[in-house]
Amino acid sequence: xxxxxxxxxxxxxxxxEKAPSDLEHxxxxxxxxxxxxxxxxxxxxxxxxxxxxxxxxRESFSRTAGSGTGDPx
Numbered sequence: 001x002x003x004x005x006x007x008x009x010x011x012x013x014x015x016x017e018k019a020p021s022d023l024e025h026x027x028x029x030x031x032x033x034x035x036x037x038x039x040x041x042x043x044x045x046x047x048x049x050x051x052x053x054x055x056x057x058r059e060s061f062s063r064t065a066g067s068g069t070g071d072p073x
Contacts (some may be wrong), residue, residue, distance in 0.1 A: 023060035027053060 013019055020026050030053050038046065 023056055023063065027056045027060055030056065 034049050034053065041049070
C-alpha cells in the first residue's frame with residue numbers, strides 16, 4: 001500500500017459518505033487502539049498518531065463547544 005492509495009481510500013470513504021460524523025467516538029477508538037499498540041510503535045509513529053488524535057480532538061471540541069473529559073495526568 002502506498003501513501004497515495006491510502007489517501008485515495010480516505011477520499012473514496014468521504015465521497016461515499018462513510019466518514020463518521022461522531023468525532024468523539026473516532027477519538028475514543030483511536031485512543032484505545034493507540035494505547036494497545038503503544039509499545040509496538042516507534043517515537044515517530046507515536047508522535048504522528050498523537051498529532052492526528054489532537055487534530056480530531058480539536059475538531060470534536062469545536063463542534064461540541066468544549067465538553068472535555070478532564071485531564072488524567
